[in-house]
Amino acid sequence: MKEKINVAVIGCGSIATSAHIPAYMASPIAEIKYFCDIIPERADAAVEKNGCGKAVYDYHEILDDPDLDAVSVCTHNDMHSVISIDFMKHGKDVLCEKPAARILSEALEMEKVSYETGRILSIGVCNRYGNNVNNVKKLIEDGVLGDVHHVYASFRAYRSIPGLGGDFTTFASSGGGALIDWGVHYLDLIMYCLGEPTVKTVSGEAFSKLGVDMKNYLTTSMWARESSNIESGTYDVDDSVVGLIRTDKATVSFNGAWAQNIGVHETYIDFMGDKGGIRLDYLGNFKLYTQMNGMLLETTPTYEMNNIHRSEVLDFAECVAKGERNRNDIKYAVTTSKIMEAVYKSSAQHREVVVD
Ligand SMILES: NC(=O)c1ccc[n+]([C@@H]2O[C@H](COP(=O)([O-])OP(=O)(O)OC[C@H]3O[C@@H](n4cnc5c(N)ncnc54)[C@H](O)[C@@H]3O)[C@@H](O)[C@H]2O)c1
Numbered sequence: 117m118k119e120k121i122n123v124a125v126i127g128c129g130s131i132a133t134s135a136h137i138p139a140y141m142a143s144p145i146a147e148i149k150y151f152c153d154i155i156p157e158r159a160d161a162a163v164e165k166n167g168c169g170k171a172v173y174d175y176h177e178i179l180d181d182p183d184l185d186a187v188s189v190c191t192h193n194d195m196h197s198v199i200s201i202d203f204m205k206h207g208k209d210v211l212c213e214k215p216a217a218r219i220l221s222e223a224l225e226m227e228k229v230s231y232e233t234g235r236i237l238s239i240g241v242c243n244r245y246g247n248n249v250n251n252v253k254k255l256i257e258d259g260v261l262g263d264v265h266h267v268y269a270s271f272r273a274y275r276s277i278p279g280l281g282g283d284f285t286t287f288a289s290s291g292g293g294a295l296i297d298w299g300v301h302y303l304d305l306i307m308y309c310l311g312e313p314t315v316k317t318v319s320g321e322a323f324s325k326l327g328v329d330m331k332n333y334l335t336t337s338m339w340a341r342e343s344s345n346i347e348s349g350t351y352d353v354d355d356s357v358v359g360l361i362r363t364d365k366a367t368v369s370f371n372g373a374w375a376q377n378i379g380v381h382e383t384y385i386d387f388m389g390d391k392g393g394i395r396l397d398y399l400g401n402f403k404l405y406t407q408m409n410g411m412l413l414e415t416t417p418t419y420e421m422n423n424i425h426r427s428e429v430l431d432f433a434e435c436v437a438k439g440e441r442n443r444n445d446i447k448y449a450v451t452t453s454k455i456m457e458a459v460y461k462s463s464a465q466h467r468e469v470v471v472d
Pocket of ligand 1: 215
């Protein structure tokens with residue numbers, strides 16, 4: 117195991133500055149050697165703020181550095197596969213933000229290069245590090261819920277389309293909307309808790325109804341507003357989506373919306389078994405429903421919740437030092453990529469799709 121590793125952060129925007137950089141700064145083994153952004157002020161500001169590393173504005177300049185061990189890819193979705201593959205081919209391990217890629221073929225190519233080169237490729241599906249999620253997973257594995265036959269996920273918000281007209285809502289840049297951006301976390305978390313079941317068939321409908329009329333879309337606030345371009349930008353992604361996934365274990369159904377004309381914000385996952393059930397509030401705690409001695413029980417557990425982004429980045433650094441793959445391996449992200457592509461295909465063809 118290496119005692120120290122040198123890392124670079126590629127893309128110094130929101131998720132890099134809020135999650136990856138502070139986690140590396142807190143790591144006892146990782147040192148940030150480069151901050152890279154095509155917007156020079158962002159790379160410069162990261163160097164200034166953190167008091168370490170060198171600013172670079174083109175990642176190609178650092179590909180050949182023999183002292184660089186690993187990178188975090190924190191750019192938008194359209195550059196995930198290109199940058200991750202370039203670094204792996206130059207002998208570096210990669211932690212790439214979610215979703216792995218815009219489309220399945222890109223994710224498959226990332227997986228292929230990762231296994232051919234032997235480089236670690238982890239995807240930022242950070243819920244796999246949550247104490248809440250791991251407690252749910254353990255209860256399912258221990259049989260507390262019995263046979264888990266149905267999992268339902270709701271990731272619905274009232275009017276929450278991000279950066280209208282910008283990268284998030286432009287298919288060429290993002291690969292999709294509510295499903296790709298939010299759904300990916302929910303689907304990955306469910307597959308993780310169920311022990312990575314095999315997906316059989318997918319049926320879905322994706323709708324692009326509210327954001328498409330950008331000038332008349334009303335909202336009380338918009339996240340990622342700085343990247344919006346309402347006057348001349350593009351809106352060609354789903355703002356709501358429903359789906360049904362049959363696996364060799366449970367059936368999974370979901371209802372997701374960045375925007376809908378129903379004034380609720382419902383973000384939870386229900387795991388339904390024949391002996392018990394769990395409602396997991398997304399990023400929050402869960403409630404366990406069981407029965408004992410002729411009584412129905414509702415239990416709200418108490419445990420320490422962790423910073424999932426930090427746990428994820430610290431684990432990545434440790435796995436790079438040890439040369440080991442981790443629970444966020446690209447092979448799991450390929451499954452969610454397959455599901456999401458099948459949902460879009462099913463929606464386009466208005467029929468169920470068989471997943472190989
Ligand atoms: N894991 C999570 O919960 C989570 C949360 C938010 C965002 N994300 C993901 O993180 C990624 C980035 O999102 P964000 O909100 O931080 O976006 P952002 O726009 O704030 O940051 C992206 C940065 O990448 C830079 N960039 C673009 N192309 C580049 C290139 N070729 N080389 C170097 N830098 C480049 C941009 O200039 C920008 O500064 C997205 O894929 C998003 O889905 C994940």
